[in-house]
Amino acid sequence: MDGVSLGFGVVSAVLQTYTAVTSACDVYLSVREFPSTYRELRTAFMVERYRLEQWGEQMLSDVQQERLEQSQHNVAVWRLFKAVFDAMWAAFQESDKTLDDFGHIAGVPKSGHSSDLQLLESMQISVKQPPKRSVLGLARTVKFVLRDKKKMETLIKELCYWNDSLEKMTSKLEQESMRRRLRVKFSTGNVDDLEQLQAAAALLQHRDLEKMASARTVIERGYSTETPSQPPDADTTPSGPITPHAESNFRLEMNQLDWHGLPFMTDQSRATATYRGEGIIVDWRLCRDNTWRRQNPQAFRQRTENLTKVLNSDLKALNLAVLHCVGYLDQSLMVTGYAFRVPPEANPRQKPINLHQLLTSVTKPSDVPDLGDRFELAKILVSTVFEILNIGWLHKNIQPKNVLFWPEPGTKDHWDLSKPYLVGFDISRPNQPDEVSEKPLSGLDDDIYRHPNYRAENSPSFLPSFDMYSLGIMLFEIGIWRNVGYQGNRRSSGSSWRPNLQTHTSDPHFIEKVIMNGPVMDLRRYVGVKYRDAVLACLSQDFDAIWDPARAFESAEARLQCFAAEVQTRVVDVIAVCRA
Numbered sequence: 001m002d003g004v005s006l007g008f009g010v011v012s013a014v015l016q017t018y019t020a021v022t023s024a025c026d027v028y029l030s031v032r033e034f035p036s037t038y039r040e041l042r043t044a045f046m047v048e049r050y051r052l053e054q055w056g057e058q059m060l061s062d063v064q065q066e067r068l069e070q071s072q073h074n075v076a077v078w079r080l081f082k083a084v085f086d087a088m089w090a091a092f093q094e095s096d097k098t099l100d101d102f103g104h105i106a107g108v109p110k111s112g113h114s115s116d117l118q119l120l121e122s123m124q125i126s127v128k129q130p131p132k133r134s135v136l137g138l139a140r141t142v143k144f145v146l147r148d149k150k151k152m153e154t155l156i157k158e159l160c161y162w163n164d165s166l167e168k169m170t171s172k173l174e175q176e177s178m179r180r181r182l183r184v185k186f187s188t189g190n191v192d193d194l195e196q197l198q199a200a201a202a203l204l205q206h207r208d209l210e211k212m213a214s215a216r217t218v219i220e221r222g223y224s225t226e227t228p229s230q231p232p233d234a235d236t237t238p239s240g241p242i243t244p245h246a247e248s249n250f251r252l253e254m255n256q257l258d259w260h261g262l263p264f265m266t267d268q269s270r271a272t273a274t275y276r277g278e279g280i281i282v283d284w285r286l287c288r289d290n291t292w293r294r295q296n297p298q299a300f301r302q303r304t305e306n307l308t309k310v311l312n313s314d315l316k317a318l319n320l321a322v323l324h325c326v327g328y329l330d331q332s333l334m335v336t337g338y339a340f341r342v343p344p345e346a347n348p349r350q351k352p353i354n355l356h357q358l359l360t361s362v363t364k365p366s367d368v369p370d371l372g373d374r375f376e377l378a379k380i381l382v383s384t385v386f387e388i389l390n391i392g393w394l395h396k397n398i399q400p401k402n403v404l405f406w407p408e409p410g411t412k413d414h415w416d417l418s419k420p421y422l423v424g425f426d427i428s429r430p431n432q433p434d435e436v437s438e439k440p441l442s443g444l445d446d447d448i449y450r451h452p453n454y455r456a457e458n459s460p461s462f463l464p465s466f467d468m469y470s471l472g473i474m475l476f477e478i479g480i481w482r483n484v485g486y487q488g489n490r491r492s493s494g495s496s497w498r499p500n501l502q503t504h505t506s507d508p509h510f511i512e513k514v515i516m517n518g519p520v521m522d523l524r525r526y527v528g529v530k531y532r533d534a535v536l537a538c539l540s541q542d543f544d545a546i547w548d549p550a551r552a553f554e555s556a557e558a559r560l561q562c563f564a565a566e567v568q569t570r571v572v573d574v575i576a577v578c579r580a
């Protein structure tokens with residue numbers, strides 16, 4: 001038998017078995033009257049069903065089939081697919097007694113009298129279109145389909161194992177993309193659903209899904225209650241001697257820290273100290289107008305506690321480029337400081353440098369980092385902003401001054417671009433339409449990173465797309481490795497190794513008029529078409545349209561999921577494939 005005909009037979013068998021497995025999943029999920037103690041199993045089943053669907057869309061598309069059928073060598077790949085799906089189907093067949101009981105109640109013959117596919121098809125139809133007298137029968141199906149919780153748990157764990165096996169047959173980039181889509185799919189503002197998701201993710205050891213659900217639960221609970229959040233449980237706090245102050249939640253007093261210098265607003269609004277034997281950096285910030293804080297002290301304290309608790313959690317599974325927050329300090333209602341652990345590899349007495357300083361200190365071509373290093377920096381920042389938005393939080397102050405780097409061990413001025421840390425969360429808030437949006441105390445150099453619709457005094461409420469706009473400007477700067485508002489040495493600025501930029505003004509549409517009409521389009525010469533297109537997606541303001549009130553969505557969550565899916569497709573996944 002030749003490779004083509006053999007491959008065709010294997011492919012056909014794979015598609016048939018895949019369809020049978022997905023149909024079997026749908027049969028279980030069609031039973032909605034789950035007991036409360038079984039809800040996490042239903043959620044776990046939904047997670048694995050979606051993972052299987054994602055894999056199918058990725059690997060069983062017509063394009064992939066054509067690619068894999070081109071040579072006999074790929075027949076082995078299809079046989080491997082077939083083996084996995086056969087194992088999945090076998091897991092369902094081990095529960096055939098459960099399926100037969102379900103079919104008996106629904107009036108379907110046992111599997112021995114019909115093919116598996118016919119049985120599943122009949123069962124699915126009988127559930128979706130029940131006869132008039134089957135109401136009692138459908139209620140009783142819960143007893144049969146879910147009578148053995150342990151069996152259900154075992155089945156779901158087996159499906160998870162084989163889904164893991166399928167994912168390992170894809171590239172690392174494809175795996176990361178599918179995991180992001182999984183987190184977007186199950187991110188919700190419903191606390192009950194988040195708790196079920198957290199339990200289901202823990203059962204299946206999906207650490208990223210579990211931590212996403214945990215962080216968003218903190219945010220949603222804090223938003224819906226007037227009581228400040230309590231410190232996190234011990235098992236969610238990274239190991240180490242630092243723990244929040246027990247008597248005042250996360251609030252720290254100035255005299256609890258051993259300051260390395262002046263503790264107040266110095267050195268780009270940051271100060272260093274030692275707290276319980278570990279290096280700390282305090283990010284001091286001022287808001288432009290403290291009216292809301294004065295009139296709503298409880299709400300302000302709640303927001304501060306909430307953010308501290310989220311940043312105090314173990315978020316490593318989400319690969320967020322953020323520091324571990326140990327508490328906050330108050331100088332006044334105008335000035336709040338968040339205290340962060342310095343990175344474990346850093347010298348606590350060495351001060352960090354920010355991205356703005358790196359971008360404005362270039363005087364010769366050798367000062368520009370390698371393209372591969374710039375790509376890695378862009379990928380980490382894009383992924384971090386994306387995950388922050390997906391858990392229901394708005395940063396609101398994305399700019400180079402809020403991206404920190406520490407010197408590599410044993411050096412004083414060698415900065416590892418693969419280890420950036422995003423700070424500047426002082427005016428951040430939950431992504432809720434009725435939340436008050438504070439503005440930072442800033443100058444023209446800072447305002448240039450703000451969305452043009454948000455720079456006016458009477459601007460609309462901050463939107464997630466505004467964070468993407470700010471990120472787009474920073475991605476542009478990383479691509480050409482220069483600050484958009486800084487000319488520097490005139491001779492170097494006119495050199496051919498970097499594009500010349502006009503000095504910015506207070507015009508809120510400076511980016512549109514100057515950057516978008518030339519330098520961004522020219523960006524492909526420096527970083528390629530894919531990177532340029534991702535920058536254009538951020539700066540074009542296309543993402544704003546998703547948040548247009550005139551655009552109808554079933555719910556706020558549906559709107560956020562649509563937004564996140566667009567951002568992933570047009571920015572995150574595009575930047576992820578950039579290579580030097």
